[in-house]
Amino acid sequence: MSVASWFGDRLPISGRQFQELTNEPVPYHLKRWWFALGGTPAYLFIVQIITGILLAFYYESSPSTAYQSVEHITTSVSFGWYIRSVHKWAATLMIVAVILHQMRVFFTGAYRNPREINWVVGMCLLFCTLMTGFTGYSLVYEQLSFWGATVGANISDTIPFVGGFLKRMMLAGDAYNQSTLSRFFVLHAAILPVTIVFLIATHIAVIRMQGVTEFQFKDEDDGTARTFNFFPDHLYTELIIGLVLMVVLSALATILPATLGPEANPLQTPEVIKPEWFFYVAFRWLKLFTGTAAVLSMGFIVFVMFAWPWIDNWIRKHTRFQEASVWIGILGVVTIIGLTLWEAFARH
Numbered sequence: 001m002s003v004a005s006w007f008g009d010r011l012p013i014s015g016r017q018f019q020e021l022t023n024e025p026v027p028y029h030l031k032r033w034w035f036a037l038g039g040t041p042a043y044l045f046i047v048q049i050i051t052g053i054l055l056a057f058y059y060e061s062s063p064s065t066a067y068q069s070v071e072h073i074t075t076s077v078s079f080g081w082y083i084r085s086v087h088k089w090a091a092t093l094m095i096v097a098v099i100l101h102q103m104r105v106f107f108t109g110a111y112r113n114p115r116e117i118n119w120v121v122g123m124c125l126l127f128c129t130l131m132t133g134f135t136g137y138s139l140v141y142e143q144l145s146f147w148g149a150t151v152g153a154n155i156s157d158t159i160p161f162v163g164g165f166l167k168r169m170m171l172a173g174d175a176y177n178q179s180t181l182s183r184f185f186v187l188h189a190a191i192l193p194v195t196i197v198f199l200i201a202t203h204i205a206v207i208r209m210q211g212v213t214e215f216q217f218k219d220e221d222d223g224t225a226r227t228f229n230f231f232p233d234h235l236y237t238e239l240i241i242g243l244v245l246m247v248v249l250s251a252l253a254t255i256l257p258a259t260l261g262p263e264a265n266p267l268q269t270p271e272v273i274k275p276e277w278f279f280y281v282a283f284r285w286l287k288l289f290t291g292t293a294a295v296l297s298m299g300f301i302v303f304v305m306f307a308w309p310w311i312d313n314w315i316r317k318h319t320r321f322q323e324a325s326v327w328i329g330i331l332g333v334v335t336i337i338g339l340t341l342w343e344a345f346a347r348h
């Protein structure tokens with residue numbers, strides 16, 4: 001009896017149905033990386049899960065042991081420095097890839113009717129990815145991760161009505177205490193990854209139901225087929241991107257390995273407190289407009305980002321600015337880059 005028929009007897013899955021399921025025709029423009037960028041954060045997320053599980057074997061989430069366990073991983077565990085560095089770089093690249101993918105979706109108008117729901121799912125993915133980065137940064141228990149977490153909790157405290165509750169939820173009490181790190185660890189290693197898995201599954205399911213937006217390019221208008229099969233053609237493209245990314249990740253991890261700053265000292269505030277680079281923009285904004293006004297204005301921007309497909313629809317229906325989204329997008333990107341660079345180079 002062949003292996004195929006042995007499985008066929010026990011799992012009666014029709015080969016034809018399976019082929020139909022995986023042979024989804026993909027529009028030709030997804031041969032360009034810019035248009036297929038969604039697969040890149042998905043790949044990097046898998047790298048994060050694998051390296052994260054390996055790190056979790058050694059990490060100890062208590063303020064008295066966390067820093068020493070990270071030091072042990074970095075200096076004593078076989079290939080610990082490499083796994084830790086790949087985890088750190090894959091996090092950075094995942095955030096970059098999510099932002100680039102969102103920019104592609106935004107500037108091609110691919111969020112418009114009927115894809116508004118998937119834009120909102122994507123926004124939730126963006127926030128979960130950023131929160132995973134924030135909680136991961138706090139786990140190291142260096143001076144900057146400790147003070148970054150403390151400042152983050154104090155900022156959420158200024159949100160009207162729910163701020164105090166959020167701060168207590170984050171810190172497991174009114175101030176940083178013995179239980180805070182394990183709370184960050186549960187968020188970072190369980191709640192947020194599981195939420196991301198659920199969101200990616202929803203995102204992909206909606207894409208499968210709707211298909212991706214079809215664009216026509218001049219150089220493709222030569223009478224040949226305008227689609228190709230997901231399996232194996234598109235999967236090969238994704239595999240090649242994955243291999244290139246693995247080489248890039250390994251090179252970055254080896255040339256610029258993850259470092260370890262001085263251990264957290266709750267009694268000594270560092271001269272300069274900085275979050276990770278992806279929060280520079282929010283941090284600079286909060287410095288520019290202090291207190292509740294800053295938090296409320298940032299909340300408003302986040303609301304506009306979530307509701308953008310409907311706001312854009314309103315602008316296109318009621319005004320003559322059909323491509324306003326492009327100019328608003330350019331303004332947004334320039335502001336984000338400007339504030340990020342400002343925070344990166346400013347001493348305070």
Ligand code: HEM
Nearest residue numbers: 035036037038039041042102110119122123125126212213
């Ligand atoms: C972990 C994060 C994410 C993953 C893994 C992901 C994955 C994907 C994939 C595989 C596609 C198919 C086309 C492509 O590759 O570009 C896609 C399309 C899409 N994504 Fe994402 N995505 C993520 C985040 C986001 C974000 C942050 C947004 C926007 C706020 C977003 C909105 C969309 C929309 C609207 C489409 C449909 C595009 C079209 O029809 O052309 N996604 N996503």
